[in-house]
Amino acid sequence: MPKNRDSHTKIYVLDTNILLHEPLAFLSFKEHDVIVPMTVLEELDYIKDSKKDVARDARMSIRAMEDLLHDATPEQMIEGVSMQGLGSGVSAPTGYLSIFADHGLNVEHQVFTSNENDNRIINAALHLQKIRHPRQVVLVTKDINMRLKAKGAGLAQVQDYRTDQLITDLKYLSKGYHTFEGNFWESVKTVDSRTEGRDTIHTIERKVLPEAYINEFLIDEEQQFAGLVESMTKDTIEVLDLGYDRLMGRNAWGISPKNIGQAMALHALLDPHIDLVILTGPAGSGKTLLALAAALEMVVERNMYDKIIVTRSTPEIAESIGFLPGTEEEKMAPWLAAITDSLEVLHKHDENVKGSMSYIMEKANIQFKSVNFMRGRSIQNAIVILDESQNLTASQLKTIITRCGEGTKLICGGNLAQIDSNYLSAVTSGLTYLVEKFKNFSGSATMNLDGVVRSRLAEFAEKEL
Incomplete structure (x- = not known):
């Protein structure tokens, strides 16, 4: 890495599974620097010619890194090549990408002496943590056991790759429906209803359900109402009245829903x-x-x-x-x-x-x-x-x-x-x-x-x- 790099920027060491999970992952670390150990390139090289599902991802990652590094000298590849200009917006990378020759590490100073690939990558991260101090060196891997081994070996920062993680806990995942306590109409202050053919559509205030989304089902605990969010504006929500009993009465190929969840699923299907x-x-x-x-x-x-x-x-x-x-x-x-x-x-x-x-x-x-x-x-x-x-x-x-x-x-x-x-x-x-x-x-x-x-x-x- 360039010697004058800001000490507040981090150095991320990537494991092979990160580049298989997302081939362009090395572009996701904004102003921070990224190091790919030689062992990772060897694993990608082995996988790219295999018959595994991830062979295509390995080839894509190798090509993307080659596009960035193909004009670099050996010294520049070791020092780092700027990734600036490879993206747009606030998440565009401005750090450096470099290849680290982890094969040349002195065996005497290695925590792991066995020649397994995971051990070599951890040894590389530990070596970088020592020579790059006070900059933080972070090993990024999706392998849980490798994260445990790295921490146990003395690596201060070990992380999962979370750029693709949209929620922090499964309890926040959209369920596809919203349940109102009691009777739905008790929570609605004003409503404008109209008929389109056989359908009844209610226009209600957005504040009744501010986080509603399109095709979300609405039901109440008293089984008096079942509806579907059809459209939204800044202030209003249009809800198609499905009718609780009508929804439960639907069937397909002789199958009838056994609960309201199945009924809503069948309607969508x-x-x-x-x-x-x-x-x-x-x-x-x-x-x-x-x-x-x-x-x-x-x-x-x-x-x-x-x-x-x-x-x-x-x-x-x-x-x-x-x-x-x-x-x-x-x-x-x-x-x-x-x-x-x-x-x-x-x-x-x-x-x-x-x-x-x-x-x-x-x-x-x-x-x-x-x-x-x-x-x-x-x-x-x-x-x-x-x-x-x-x-x-x-x-x-x-x-x-x-x-x-x-x-x-x-x-x-x-x-x-x-x-x-x-x-x-x-x-x-x-x-x-x-x-x-x-x-x-x-x-x-x-x-x-x-x-x-x-x-x-x-x-x-x-x-x-």
């Missing part, structure tokens, strides 16, 4: 004006079953879409799918058993369940696709059901959403309490990111299903285990 429906909630709350029932209703009964594409994230799918026999659909079948289970539930009263399932899968043109092969496609006039989306990052979800063309509806479902990814948590999951980013988009709706309806056993396990 069947609304042709909503292109993205996000369903969150615990196992057994009905996310997959409702999504599939609504999809079959709209494809087979109403002929609104041409096909149903079902896909999901599986942590080991990139390595494992090639070893399974058969077509892509047959390879995906073990991971999409939740869908076939739900189909079986929907047709359990039929005389020939297997025959009905085969007929419906052909009639509705249900296709099982790997999330790995969604990139580069353009999906038109279809319903895409993305299951287990809590294991995807924001960039992976963006890849899938941008595949959706004209007339396509995307249904994302996931349980934020069941994240299998090594480096994601409930607050950094792409599903959480999606809920927060799209809550004010008029073409999307979110619903948190909080009641377990699968069985009393599942309900007890969700509460007590």
Whole structure:
């Protein structure tokens, strides 16, 4: 780093998983300096040629750093190259990026003597902390165990990467509905109601619900009112009166809601004006079953879409799918058993369940696709059901959403309490990111299903285990 750098600016040492999680992460540290250890470049080099999902992210990160450093001399790469001009706004980087040759560290002064990559990166951060004093050196990694090891080894500052974290706690995540205490109308002082066809729309004051967002459901505890926020101005909110009993009376493909949460979710799923429906909630709350029932209703009964594409994230799918026999659909079948289970539930009263399932899968043109092969496609006039989306990052979800063309509806479902990814948590999951980013988009709706309806056993396990 340049010798005259302000001592108040920090030095951030990045772990490999940060650049895999967000390839351009080194541009996110504003006025602070960023150091990438040589070990991280070696790991990126190994990953970029692998068949893993993150190979593309590794290549993107390497290219981005090469674009910045390609004219730098070896001395400048060690000292640091300014990142000024690579962004705009208050978050634009003004610090320096440098490569640190951690292989040349004196073994005698290293805390960890084993040659594991994580240990070498921690040793590099500890060495920098010593020679760069009084400047703060911060190791940034998404690996929880590595953070513990680094602190235990004497590194003063260790952090998770939080630039992509929109909320600090899951309790602040939008649920998709707002519940009023008592009777809704008791909280409303003035209202202007009008009728448009069969719909009744109420215009109420914005101060009744100052933090309302588009397509948020409104219900009250006395079950006297259920509505939907249709539009907002600075002073008013327009609410579509859905009617509590009418909402509970909706059904799709023979499925009726068991609670008000499912009723609101079903309304959003069947609304042709909503292109993205996000369903969150615990196992057994009905996310997959409702999504599939609504999809079959709209494809087979109403002929609104041409096909149903079902896909999901599986942590080991990139390595494992090639070893399974058969077509892509047959390879995906073990991971999409939740869908076939739900189909079986929907047709359990039929005389020939297997025959009905085969007929419906052909009639509705249900296709099982790997999330790995969604990139580069353009999906038109279809319903895409993305299951287990809590294991995807924001960039992976963006890849899938941008595949959706004209007339396509995307249904994302996931349980934020069941994240299998090594480096994601409930607050950094792409599903959480999606809920927060799209809550004010008029073409999307979110619903948190909080009641377990699968069985009393599942309900007890969700509460007590």
